[in-house]
Structures are given as C-alpha cells and as structure tokens.
Amino acid sequence: MALPNTIRIEVFLSRSQADEMQLKDKNVVVIDVLRASTTIATALYNGAKEVIPVSSIEHAAKISGNMAGDVILRAGERNAKMIEGFNLGNSPLEYTREVVGGKSIIFVTTNGSGAIVRGRHAKHLLVGAFVNLGTVVGALAQLREDVTIICSGQSENFCLEDAVCAGKIIQDLKSARAGNIELDDAGQAVLSLEKGYGKNILKMLKQSEHGQFLAEIGFGDDLKYCAGVDTVPVLPLFSGNTLRAGGELKRRPAQA
Numbered sequence: 001m002a003l004p005n006t007i008r009i010e011v012f013l014s015r016s017q018a019d020e021m022q023l024k025d026k027n028v029v030v031i032d033v034l035r036a037s038t039t040i041a042t043a044l045y046n047g048a049k050e051v052i053p054v055s056s057i058e059h060a061a062k063i064s065g066n067m068a069g070d071v072i073l074r075a076g077e078r079n080a081k082m083i084e085g086f087n088l089g090n091s092p093l094e095y096t097r098e099v100v101g102g103k104s105i106i107f108v109t110t111n112g113s114g115a116i117v118r119g120r121h122a123k124h125l126l127v128g129a130f131v132n133l134g135t136v137v138g139a140l141a142q143l144r145e146d147v148t149i150i151c152s153g154q155s156e157n158f159c160l161e162d163a164v165c166a167g168k169i170i171q172d173l174k175s176a177r178a179g180n181i182e183l184d185d186a187g188q189a190v191l192s193l194e195k196g197y198g199k200n201i202l203k204m205l206k207q208s209e210h211g212q213f214l215a216e217i218g219f220g221d222d223l224k225y226c227a228g229v230d231t232v233p234v235l236p237l238f239s240g241n242t243l244r245a246g247g248e249l250k251r252r253p254a255q256a
Helices: 036-045 057-065 112-118 133-143 160-175 185-197 201-207 209-216 220-226
Strands: 006-012 027-031 050-053 072-078 104-108 124-128 147-151 180-183 236-239 242-245
Touching (some): 006 160, 027 133, 036 050, 036 104, 036 112, 147 185, 160 209, 201 209
Parallel strands (some): 006 147, 027 124, 027 147, 050 104
Antiparallel strands (some): 124 236
16 A cells, blocks of 8 residues: 555656557656757757657658748757758757757657657656756656656667666655655666666766767767756656646646
C-alpha cells in the first residue's frame, strides 16, 4: 500500500518501450542527452519562439511547406549529421540567439523527436537533460504527481547517458523531499547508474557508445556542452504539438 504523498516514478529505458496510448494523460519527461534534449533546451533558452518535433523528414517537409517565411528553420539529423537541405543540424552549439531568436524550428532527429511525438497525448510533457536538470526537477517537485521518464536511447536501444540523467532526476527529486518516491525496477537501476557515473558526467559521456561516435565524427565539443549541469535554466513544455519555454504544470484536483 502506497504511503501518503507518494510519487511513483516509472522509467522506460528506450523509446521503443513507450507506447503512445500508455502515456496518455501522464506526466512525462523525455530525455535525449546526446543531443536532442540539450539542443531543444538551448534553442528555447536562446529565444526560439517554438520547437515543433516531428518523427520523420517527410513530415518536416510537409509542415515547412505549410509555414512559408523566413521565420521558419528546418533542423535535425540522421545518423548524427545534418539533413541535406536543412538549416541546422543537431549540435546545440549551432543554436545561438542570433540564429534562432524569434524563429519557429521544425525539428527531426533519429531518437529524441520521435520519443516526444509518442508522448504527445501526455497530461504534461517536459524535455530534460543535464543542462536544464534543476529546472525540470523543480517543476516536478512542485507538481508532486506520478512521473514517467522516457530515455530516448540510441536506435531503439538502451544508452548510458540518458539512463544516468534519469537517475539524477530521481536522486534530486528525493533530495528535494517532494514526497515519498516509489520506483519501478528500471528506476532503481538508473538510480544505481547515477551513483556510479554521475560524479563525472563528461567522463561518462566520453565513455558512452554514442559519445565516442560523436567525438569521432567531429562533435567532441558537443560532449562538453551536454555535460554542463543547470547551464540552460529553461523548461521545454509540450502543448499543441509544439515545445515552448516555461508554462505552468497544473495539478489534478484532490480526490474526494
């Protein structure tokens, strides 16, 4: 029997585990540390009007065709490299205030954007990474409701960096004393991984499979940026098929 003020946290270790209808009306946090979550947070922090996540290049082309004008940017990657004909790739270092300020960004990536689209029927959907960790934890601590964390993973598989970030969210929620935290097995696992890898995030990113791949193809500086904690204090919140900065998480009415 759950204790009063219990917050149950369930964790999906890859987006392939997350069924769209299973996430309906839940509070969801999507994590893709390398690099979609970090890039989305950076874009919104640097003044982008909105980020519109889509699951395919074809969908991105269709939406951009219906949104003519110089305030639209097409951005994203396939296999970590910028898509031909797009304005931006998926390196957060590209998303400066000068480039993205006031713009709407249509965003498609190999893993992260698809995970977000799967959660589009959630009650609240947040995007989290190390760079905005404290802002996400603060919002969840204030909400005090059950949470589902989706680790986007890499090509439908588990990846270390997303799991460690999920573990750090859980650990910081426990430290914030937001309530009694109840974890599923995956939650227990990511909490253990955070204890082992969370003290040196950059080292962990460099050791991770995808981190090594990014470094090999010239994105080593992205790892340093993605390893920053609370460097981009913004809360990407999904509403009406777009991600915008800020917004209020509304609690459910108390049950009679």
